[in-house]
Amino acid sequence: MSVVSSTAAAPPAVRRASYSRYLGAKVLGALGSLFFVLVINFFLFRVLPGDPARTLGRGRFRTEEALDRFREQYGLDQPVLQQFLTYLQNVFTGELGVSLRYRVPVSDLIQDRIWPTFLLVGTSTLLAMLIGVYLGMLAAWNRGRTVDKASTWGSLTLYSMPEWWLGLILIAVFAVGAGPIPGIFPTGGLHSVGVDPSSLEGVLDTAWHLALPVTTLTLAYLADYTLIMRSSLLDELGEDYLITARAKGLRDVEVRNRHGVRNALLPTTTLVAISLGYVVSGAITIETVFSIPGLGLLAVEATELPDYWVLQGCFLIASAGVIFANLVANLLYGVLDPRVRT
């Protein structure tokens, strides 16, 4: 590709060395962030107002002995530093405490619930990326025309919309049915009762259940990609090298696709990485609206009791996921655009 070929003349050894340094810095940064999340996660749940044992137990312990047993069981009678070290040890061995509500280890709950979230968020992000980048390109090429105006206004409106509200509307229209439109999709859930999820019928059933939530999330994520792609392509279109390319006799389409779009994709990659936190937020509300048994719904249910260990586990997984995805995006960026390695 054009960016890489421009630096291909540099000695390969130097290039590899600088990439490994870039890689090292990014990995270290991610580890630092992860440690920060662990610290926050630990202390947030230790600044609970009042006696943590009482708050965490949610008034389940009537006698002092029971409270003491609870403190001992969760190590709340230890000094804070000792508690923190125990916590770190527990996290790295995958021990995240026991849910107050379900009475099973939090790690088991998370393992059960992570796949629906993955499926929902992954599909929606992929679709939003493809459609958004395409719409952004379309808007930039037709700058100022109806296509541009419609896509920009549409994106801004979607951007200003709580995604779960859009979900409620889609349920009312396409699941319940409004006026002449019959309700053809389920209002929520992931599977129909009595259908084996691993059979072909089960897969189709899941797809049918996910149709509305995926549409909602795709529309919600779409705005970011469209707006970013549009503005970064407009930036590129003003650059000198495109005039050079045109002067060489390349056709407009080639100039746009082979030079403009490729470079415009770079800022999109970074901004995608930054907006990943937003992806998690979308999963939380959409899972609530469509009652999809994923991590988001687990976290929201945990706020009701409150089930602190579940909440803590969900927060940890969500943050770790964002940090990891961010790292991947950064590393990818380093491959795509060697200029950032310095």
Place this chain on the structure above:
Amino acid sequence: MSDDMKDIRNDPVGDGEPVAKLTSRQVARRRRAAALRRTWAEFRRHPSGLFGLVVLIFFVSVAIFAPLIADPDGMSATQATGGVLESPSAEYPLGTDDSGRSVLTLLVYGARVSIMVGLLATAISVGLGTLIGLASGFFGGWTARVLFRLTEWFLVIPFLPLAIVLATIMGRSLVTIIVVIGVTSWPGTALLIRAQTLSIKERPYLERARVLGAGRWHQITRHVLPNVMPMVFANTTLTVAIAILTETTLSFLGLGDPTRVSWGSMLQDAFDVGAMTTGAWWYIIPPGVCVVLVVLSFTLVGQALEAIFNPKLRRR
């Protein structure tokens, strides 16, 4: 300085025509007024920004004059006069909720909570962001490094989960919501202000000020801050949009103040009573449309301001 002395200094002839001899404060004030007029003239050329401004003025007026528009008694669920989820009629233009209150009345008072939470949370967020951004941009050394790391760390922590955890731990109240949104949404502002500060710090006139013996405080308050302020202002309007969206979402998830009605809590209630399956569209559509309009308007005004204050964006 007394008023008399000012008069003599500015108008020694006494014919009412001021001469060029002005105090530095007056010069600054005039320059500021002129800058404001210039900004307004440019702002008027952004039709989308103007549209946003008009919508915002409308909603803020509704929030301020709520008691004049709708009877406050209409907020009481026990004294409600309407039926359960009645469809729109002459008496209830937007129908009633599940306890028989007029949805229009709820909307009008909900505007107060939603807009107030948005503005106060933004004040915290922009204040924190500006302070941290300025400090990490202006000062060198380990202070800057620590603050920058902190900003980066907060940036990768997913915003909504953190807000949910904080709201759950701190209990459900309006103050909690404001603080939670404020302390979770500052990193973007901080990064922006940091970048801006770094670029201003290297400009020749600041070097000149330093050579002339200007202290750090003078440099920051007199040179850096005034230059950063326009960006802060544009960023503030964009942050209000995010804060209002977050308030709506947190309230929808049941983490808002249970005693107050906001657009988000209306939607939570609508969701809980299954308004979308019973066809009670008047309980779902209006609060959402209000949120979209207000958030969109803040975003449009913010983008227009950004385009004015950041010339690099202008050609888009």
